[in-house]
Amino acid sequence: MENAFWTNVFSRWNTSDNETVLTLKQVPVFHGFTNRDYREIEKLIHERNYKPGETVFKRNAPGEGMYVILTGNVEIFMEDLSGNKNTLAELTNGEFFGELSLLDDDIRSATAIATDHSKLLGFFRPDLFSLLERNPELGNKILLNLAKVIGTRLRKTNELLTETQQR
Amino acid sequence: MESSTNPALVFIRIFLALIFMGFVYIIWPYISSVIIMLIFAFLFTTIMLKGTDYLERKIRNRGLSVLIMTGAVTSVIIIFISGFASGFMDQVRDFSTQLNQEQTVARMNNTIQNFSASLPDFIQETLPQNRNFADTLKSNIGGLVETLLSFAGAIGSFIFTTIMVIIFTIILLHEYHHFKRSLAGFFPNRYFEVGLRLMYNMEKQISNYLHGQLLAAGSVAVLSIIGLLILNFMGANLTLVVFIGIIAGLANLIPLVGPFVGMIPAILIAFMNNLGSDAALAHVIFGVIPSPFYVLDIVVMFIIVQQIDNNFITPMLVGESVGLHPMMVMIALLIGGTLLGPLGMLFAVPAAGILKVVIQEIMFVSKNAHLL
Numbered sequence: 001m002e003n004a005f006w007t008n009v010f011s012r013w014n015t016s017d018n019e020t021v022l023t024l025k026q027v028p029v030f031h032g033f034t035n036r037d038y039r040e041i042e043k044l045i046h047e048r049n050y051k052p053g054e055t056v057f058k059r060n061a062p063g064e065g066m067y068v069i070l071t072g073n074v075e076i077f078m079e080d081l082s083g084n085k086n087t088l089a090e091l092t093n094g095e096f097f098g099e100l101s102l103l104d105d106d107i108r109s110a111t112a113i114a115t116d117h118s119k120l121l122g123f124f125r126p127d128l129f130s131l132l133e134r135n136p137e138l139g140n141k142i143l144l145n146l147a148k149v150i151g152t153r154l155r156k157t158n159e160l161l162t163e164t165q166q167r
Numbered sequence: 168m169e170s171s172t173n174p175a176l177v178f179i180r181i182f183l184a185l186i187f188m189g190f191v192y193i194i195w196p197y198i199s200s201v202i203i204m205l206i207f208a209f210l211f212t213t214i215m216l217k218g219t220d221y222l223e224r225k226i227r228n229r230g231l232s233v234l235i236m237t238g239a240v241t242s243v244i245i246i247f248i249s250g251f252a253s254g255f256m257d258q259v260r261d262f263s264t265q266l267n268q269e270q271t272v273a274r275m276n277n278t279i280q281n282f283s284a285s286l287p288d289f290i291q292e293t294l295p296q297n298r299n300f301a302d303t304l305k306s307n308i309g310g311l312v313e314t315l316l317s318f319a320g321a322i323g324s325f326i327f328t329t330i331m332v333i334i335f336t337i338i339l340l341h342e343y344h345h346f347k348r349s350l351a352g353f354f355p356n357r358y359f360e361v362g363l364r365l366m367y368n369m370e371k372q373i374s375n376y377l378h379g380q381l382l383a384a385g386s387v388a389v390l391s392i393i394g395l396l397i398l399n400f401m402g403a404n405l406t407l408v409v410f411i412g413i414i415a416g417l418a419n420l421i422p423l424v425g426p427f428v429g430m431i432p433a434i435l436i437a438f439m440n441n442l443g444s445d446a447a448l449a450h451v452i453f454g455v456i457p458s459p460f461y462v463l464d465i466v467v468m469f470i471i472v473q474q475i476d477n478n479f480i481t482p483m484l485v486g487e488s489v490g491l492h493p494m495m496v497m498i499a500l501l502i503g504g505t506l507l508g509p510l511g512m513l514f515a516v517p518a519a520g521i522l523k524v525v526i527q528e529i530m531f532v533s534k535n536a537h538l539l
Contacts, residue, residue: 126367
């Protein structure tokens with residue numbers, strides 16, 4: 001039988017990645033970090049559980065940060081004035097959303113709802129700012145990755161726009 | 168939405184809240200000292216957090232940063248308190264010895280009589296006749312020395328409280344970001360982001376206020392030291408100038424009342440150092456107004472420092488960090504003073520500031536309830 005005391009004493013020696021770190025490693029915003037960096041980020045992550053149909057955030061609500069799906073599914077959608085739902089994305093394990101709120105305090109552009117029992121990891125703007133103060137090297141790595149994600153998305157948007165104009 | 172307006176549920180909530188308040192009222196005498204220790208630890212944590220984060224950035228070790236920071240601050244406080252206490256005790260002891268010398272007593276009585284004789288008749292009539300000022304003072308000073316020594320008895324409990332506050336501060340500083348995350352864990356999903364917003368805004372408000380106040384207190388201390396040195400240059404014969412300046416700066420943390428408290432040590436020391444000196448007794452300010460023992464000079468100097476602080480330093484450093492109307496500041500001070508005395512006055516303004524942030528956020532949430 002495993003002794004709980006010694007397990008606790010040597011818990012810091014256990015360097016194998018837990019579920020949170022494994023999921024974070026899949027997210028482009030947190031790519032290419034050292035194990036120490038992941039442990040640091042893990043301290044700032046908020047783990048939240050959602051029931052099916054529960055709202056993560058609503059459109060036009062002030063945004064505070066991004067979410068990564070640890071387990072479960074999340075639907076991102078917009079409703080028009082007559083209440084017709086336009087699904088923008090259906091996201092699952094390892095995918096992320098709301099990352100623009102890490103950069104500005106603008107309102108959310110769409111609504112996010114859990115469609116299944118979901119466990120989400122929240123990473124918020126004030127924590128990013130606090131990290132930039134305490135560990136600017138790691139904070140800047142996150143900002144650079146965030147810029148890359150937004151840059152890739154902008155390039156794709158430009159390509160789509162060009163394609164649409166050519167048609 | 169319907170469940171929250173259900174009368175039975177509202178009644179149960181009110182009933183539970185009353186039970187909780189009654190429970191807190193019963194256990195308050197047992198937990199009040201711990202709560203006050205935690206409040207102090209939280210204040211010290213807020214003050215030292217930026218420094219600790221900065222150190223952590225440099226040495227990449229949170230634990231070591233916390234130890235260096237708390238060690239440095241504790242050492243400075245110990246050096247200050249022990250330095251001031253020994254200096255002030257020496258001063259009181261010297262004064263007491265001086266009072267026991269017959270020559271000084273006779274001289275003092277003589278100067279006091281000369282001074283009272285120079286006063287207008289209507290003031291003289293109000294003074295008690297055939298008094299022996301030196302004897303009265305001697306018995307009072309003897310009492311003061313005894314009182315100061317009896318403080319030694321209370322030192323045990325003070326040391327215990329201080330050690331506990333230091334331990335709480337070390338834990339809070341080390342686990343600060345973790346505690347914040349744990350606290351956010353209690354927010355329901357619906358109010359999670361709003362709760363986080365409220366928590367960070369409150370943290371920012373308290374931190375800005377405390378840092379601004381500390382900077383203003385430091386400026387008042389420096390200005391007071393300069394003012395006291397100028398008075399010394401004019402012959403005021405003040406000692407422990409640096410300590411008096413720092414005490415004036417710290418007293419300044421309590422709005423409205425603090426500045427007057429800051430004057431007391433300076434007046435006491437001016438009185439002790441100049442007693443028996445004819446020149447000090449006959450000193451006049453602005454060439455006409457009598458200012459025995461430079462008391463009026465000290466008051467005027469502190470008023471000037473206060474004016475500089477109120478009109479230039481505080482608006483610049485503290486600014487609108489709390490942004491409370493002066494009337495609200497006074498009401499908060501009165502309530503704080505009535506509830507907890509000087510300690511309550513110290514916490515009154517930041518507490519009112521926190522309350523303001525909470526009300527603002529509740530109003531924001533109620534306006535945007537459809538978005539939650």
